[in-house]
Structure formats: structure tokens, C-alpha cells
Amino acid sequence: ITPFPTGDVYQVVVIGDWLAEGVLDGLVESMGSDARLQIQRKRWSLMTLLRAEHAEEIRSFEQRLKKDNVHVAIVMLGVQDRTSVRSPSGKRAPVGSEEWKDIYAARVDKLMKTLKQAGVAVYWVGMPVVRRTDANEDVQVQNEVFRERAYLNGIRFIDSYAGFADEQGGYSAHGPDVTGKPRLLRDDDG
Numbered sequence: 001i002t003p004f005p006t007g008d009v010y011q012v013v014v015i016g017d018w019l020a021e022g023v024l025d026g027l028v029e030s031m032g033s034d035a036r037l038q039i040q041r042k043r044w045s046l047m048t049l050l051r052a053e054h055a056e057e058i059r060s061f062e063q064r065l066k067k068d069n070v071h072v073a074i075v076m077l078g079v080q081d082r083t084s085v086r087s088p089s090g091k092r093a094p095v096g097s098e099e100w101k102d103i104y105a106a107r108v109d110k111l112m113k114t115l116k117q118a119g120v121a122v123y124w125v126g127m128p129v130v131r132r133t134d135a136n137e138d139v140q141v142q143n144e145v146f147r148e149r150a151y152l153n154g155i156r157f158i159d160s161y162a163g164f165a166d167e168q169g170g171y172s173a174h175g176p177d178v179t180g181k182p183r184l185l186r187d188d189d190g
Contacts, residue, residue: 010037013069015044015061016077023076030178045161046082049107058110065118073115076125076160082138083175096141105145112153122155128186131171154188 005011008109013023015105044064046057083176084092085103093099126143130136142159150157164174164185173186 002083005069005071008036010072011068012037012039012072012074013044013068013070015046015073017045017047017079017126020074020125021075023074027074040072044048046075046077046111049077049111050081050083050105052087055110056105058114061111062114062118065115065120070118070120072121072123073109074123074125075115076127078127078139078142082135095138101141101145104142108145108149109153111178112149112155116153116155123158124150124155125158126160128160129169129171131164136171171177 012027014020014027014095016023020043020071024039028041037183044061046061048158051057058121081104082095085100087093087099087103093103098136112122112124124146127139130139139161143159147157148160149155150158162169163175164172173184175185177183177185
């Protein structure tokens with residue numbers, strides 16, 4: 001972050017869908033008492049990058065970033081992005097197709113570049129392993145896009161997939177908390 005904030009106090013926001021709500025809760029629980037961090041207690045909602053009005057939502061973020069003094073953004077989204085998208089030719093591109101990946105990557109790029117141009121340090125949290133096998137395949141495709149775009153845009157990618165998987169790489173509702181104690185980490189919906 002250049003320049004460093006006044007008094008080394010960083011303004012932190014969490015951006016994303018309802019999974020980002022869990023990131024925000026965990027961040028507040030584990031780092032909320034750190035005097036160097038001022039964590040906004042309400043996430044900046046961005047439910048999907050695949051809606052037709054995604055461009056307007058990104059422009060809205062641009063305006064908000066100009067108004068708010070944000071130093072660090074933690075982004076997690078994708079739950080509602082597991083859907084086909086209309087391509088420029090007017091046809092539907094199914095999740096995981098090369099055309100879908102290209103469209104999705106361009107939209108991920110736009111959000112990443114918007115945040116970076118505002119001078120924000122960005123941490124992009126990948127999707128966790130999910131219970132349904134068919135949905136899990138989509139999640140892995142999304143994480144490939146996130147990881148690649150983060151690398152190309154100079155953004156830190158946090159791989160949450162392995163952290164929420166069991167020893168065989170499958171879904172598990174339980175796992176270690178920040179102290180290493182096993183506990184329930186997932187909601188009932190998988």
C-alpha cells in the first residue's frame with residue numbers, strides 16, 4: 001500500500017456474496033481487536049459477476065472507492081456464478097466452456113483492475129470445496145479463473161479449497177479453527 005495510511009491504521013472491506021459474510025465474520029473474530037485495522041462490519045455486496053448489470057455494479061464500486069478511504073479489500077464471490085452466460089454472439093456459454101471462461105475472466109479482471117487502480121491491496125479468496133459433486137466441478141473451474149487472473153493482475157489469491165476439504169480432498173463440514181481445534185465450519189446447505 002503506497003502511501004501507508006495515517007497512523008498505520010488500515011481501512012479494510014470485504015466484498016462479495018453470502019460466502020463473503022463468513023469471511024467477514026472470521027476476520028472480525030480473529031483480527032477485529034487489532035488497533036491497526038478498521039474493518040467495516042458490513043460487507044460490500046456483490047452477488048455475481050454474471051448478471052447483465054455487472055458493469056453498472058463495478059462503476060458503482062469505482063464511485064464508492066473514490067468516496068471511501070479503503071486500503072485493503074478481501075473479495076470472495078462465485079456462489080451464484082455457476083450458471084451459463086450469454087456470449088456476444090447471443091448464444092449461451094455453459095459453465096466451464098472456453099467461451100464461459102473468457103467472459104468470466106474478463107469480468108474478474110475488471111473488478112480486480114478497478115480495485116487496484118484505486119490503490120487498494122486486494123486479497124481474493126477462492127471458493128471452498130462444496131458438498132455436491134457437480135457443483136464442486138464448477139467451483140474448481142472458477143478457482144482456476146480466479147487464481148490465473150490474480151496472478152496476472154498482481155493480486156494475492158487465497159486458496160480456501162484445501163482448507164475446507166477432508167484428508168482425501170472431499171467435502172467436510174468440520175475442520176480446524178484458528179487455534180487448531182476441530183469445529184463445525186460449514187452451514188447445513190453444504
